Amino acid sequence: MKISVIKIGGNVIDFPEKLDEFLGQFAKFPGHKILVHGGGIMASRFGESLGVMPEMVDGRRITDKDTLDVVTMVYAGLINKNIVAKLQARHVNGIGMSGADGNIIRSKKRPVKGIDYGYVGNIEEVDTDLIKHLLNGGLVPVLNAITHDRKGQLLNTNADSIASALATSLAKDHEVKLYFCFNKSGVLIDEKNESSIIPRINEDIYAELKQENVIHSGMIPKLDNAFAALHKGVHHVWIGKAENLLLSTKGKLSGTIIESHKYDLF
Amino acid sequence: MKISVIKIGGNVIDFPEKLDEFLGQFAKFPGHKILVHGGGIMASRFGESLGVMPEMVDGRRITDKDTLDVVTMVYAGLINKNIVAKLQARHVNGIGMSGADGNIIRSKKRPVKGIDYGYVGNIEEVDTDLIKHLLNGGLVPVLNAITHDRKGQLLNTNADSIASALATSLAKDHEVKLYFCFNKSGVLIDEKNESSIIPRINEDIYAELKQENVIHSGMIPKLDNAFAALHKGVHHVWIGKAENLLLSTKGKLSGTIIESHKYDLF
Numbered sequence: 001m002k003i004s005v006i007k008i009g010g011n012v013i014d015f016p017e018k019l020d021e022f023l024g025q026f027a028k029f030p031g032h033k034i035l036v037h038g039g040g041i042m043a044s045r046f047g048e049s050l051g052v053m054p055e056m057v058d059g060r061r062i063t064d065k066d067t068l069d070v071v072t073m074v075y076a077g078l079i080n081k082n083i084v085a086k087l088q089a090r091h092v093n094g095i096g097m098s099g100a101d102g103n104i105i106r107s108k109k110r111p112v113k114g115i116d117y118g119y120v121g122n123i124e125e126v127d128t129d130l131i132k133h134l135l136n137g138g139l140v141p142v143l144n145a146i147t148h149d150r151k152g153q154l155l156n157t158n159a160d161s162i163a164s165a166l167a168t169s170l171a172k173d174h175e176v177k178l179y180f181c182f183n184k185s186g187v188l189i190d191e192k193n194e195s196s197i198i199p200r201i202n203e204d205i206y207a208e209l210k211q212e213n214v215i216h217s218g219m220i221p222k223l224d225n226a227f228a229a230l231h232k233g234v235h236h237v238w239i240g241k242a243e244n245l246l247l248s249t250k251g252k253l254s255g256t257i258i259e260s261h262k263y264d265l266f
Numbered sequence: 267m268k269i270s271v272i273k274i275g276g277n278v279i280d281f282p283e284k285l286d287e288f289l290g291q292f293a294k295f296p297g298h299k300i301l302v303h304g305g306g307i308m309a310s311r312f313g314e315s316l317g318v319m320p321e322m323v324d325g326r327r328i329t330d331k332d333t334l335d336v337v338t339m340v341y342a343g344l345i346n347k348n349i350v351a352k353l354q355a356r357h358v359n360g361i362g363m364s365g366a367d368g369n370i371i372r373s374k375k376r377p378v379k380g381i382d383y384g385y386v387g388n389i390e391e392v393d394t395d396l397i398k399h400l401l402n403g404g405l406v407p408v409l410n411a412i413t414h415d416r417k418g419q420l421l422n423t424n425a426d427s428i429a430s431a432l433a434t435s436l437a438k439d440h441e442v443k444l445y446f447c448f449n450k451s452g453v454l455i456d457e458k459n460e461s462s463i464i465p466r467i468n469e470d471i472y473a474e475l476k477q478e479n480v481i482h483s484g485m486i487p488k489l490d491n492a493f494a495a496l497h498k499g500v501h502h503v504w505i506g507k508a509e510n511l512l513l514s515t516k517g518k519l520s521g522t523i524i525e526s527h528k529y530d531l532f
Binding site for chain 2: 085093094100
């Protein structure tokens with residue numbers, strides 16, 4: 001089975017027209033597919049309306065009990081169910097799930113090392129049996145960023161990590177491609193020029209680009225994560241803009257493909 | 267396959283200790299089972315905090331756009347995912363779903379006849395294939411009261427109606443029992459005496475009790491719904507308190523069983 005895991009974040013979810021446009025492309029995306037979504041600004045907005053102010057320590061958000069309730073409501077309720085309803089309208093048989101549902105993703109509250117991040121989960125175990133079962137039945141899993149510790153506690157979890165963990169777990173038995181939609185057209189040679197996309201990167205090229213300081217610091221963790229996924233068997237990782245997702249399946253330049261495949265630069 | 271459909275409402279959900287106690291019993295409940303839950307006061311509480319005031323017309327709640335967002339967040343997010351996490355902690359493989367997920371329940375916005383109830387759904391179609399698939403795989407579906415119209419619109423739907431619709435759809439091919447947990451020990455001879463439970467009611471007895479004014483008006487719609495479910499093939503309907511749910515499986519007097527079975531009163 002060939003499976004595509006596609007992750008979207010706030011830069012799609014926060015804009016109804018962008019989300020609709022993306023879901024139109026996602027509906028046409030060929031083959032078995034899984035959508036993973038984060039939260040965006042909606043959780044902060046609802047939280048603030050409820051008097052739950054975002055608490056930040058060293059630039060990192062702390063998930064206290066009230067914040068956890070808000071993200072559970074917004075991610076697993078409002079966003080997830082609206083995405084599923086919109087997919088159903090496009091005759092895509094979506095099924096929305098958190099990591100607690102069917103015990104798909106078990107995580108552990110992040111250990112306190114200086115900072116207590118609160119109810120934030122580090123992924124421990126992914127059970128892909130149910131996901132495969134659903135994919136085989138023609139369903140399209142739509143995963144939100146809420147997981148659980150299997151002791152009754154929900155945990156707020158990074159959506160990129162969920163997409164990577166799912167992809168690498170499924171890659172044990174299947175050909176998996178991982179797509180990260182973000183606010184840039186891909187890895188750029190010139191950060192200010194959206195058309196200066198580097199079409200393909202493997203580890204040799206990555207090493208060169210880093211040495212030449214072509215890759216700016218914000219991209220490094222994304223690329224490191226991508227290579228980590230490749231090392232765990234993911235076929236390739238694509239990063240680019242949500243609106244170019246379908247182009248990427250047509251072999252057109254639409255983002256950056258990160259691959260383990262070796263080749264000469266010239 | 268024998269399937270039990272169990273419905274709980276605000277009188278369980280609104281009290282964390284009662285919910286825990288109920289989930290403990292539900293975990294031990296034998297056989298294939300489905301949990302259906304409503305909302306309770308939590309949606310009103312969050313709505314009011316967000317400045318979304320319940321709008322009532324003729325004693326009925328109107329679901330405007332903001333109220334729909336609130337109930338989607340609270341029912342499909344907060345309540346549903348916490349129930350699933352608590353079941354997982356008890357090694358019950360719960361999977362939370364709205365009617366949109368897997369297109370299980372398609373409904374239609376209630377037609378405007380004098381009153382516009384807003385985004386409220388009347389159930390049109392139930393697809394039980396996915397539910398049966400999940401039950402066969404050892405999963406326990408946990409359904410909330412949000413459905414969709416398959417045109418992209420979520421709809422707030424009565425949880426009793428969801429439980430009945432699921433039970434009657436499954437009853438076409440399976441032996442289905444339907445359990446309604448509510449705030450009374452069952453149908454009572456004396457409304458003020460919780461131990462005056464009428465253990466079994468069939469249509470003959472129901473007619474007699476109505477004639478003798480033993481059944482008070484609040485019970486009549488519940489019993490009418492129960493008989494409607496029996497006419498559509500449900501094996502029996504139980505109504506009683508959530509804390510007596512397990513007793514009901516042990517043949518002990520724990521609530522009222524509504525059945526189509528004919529027998530003499532004496």
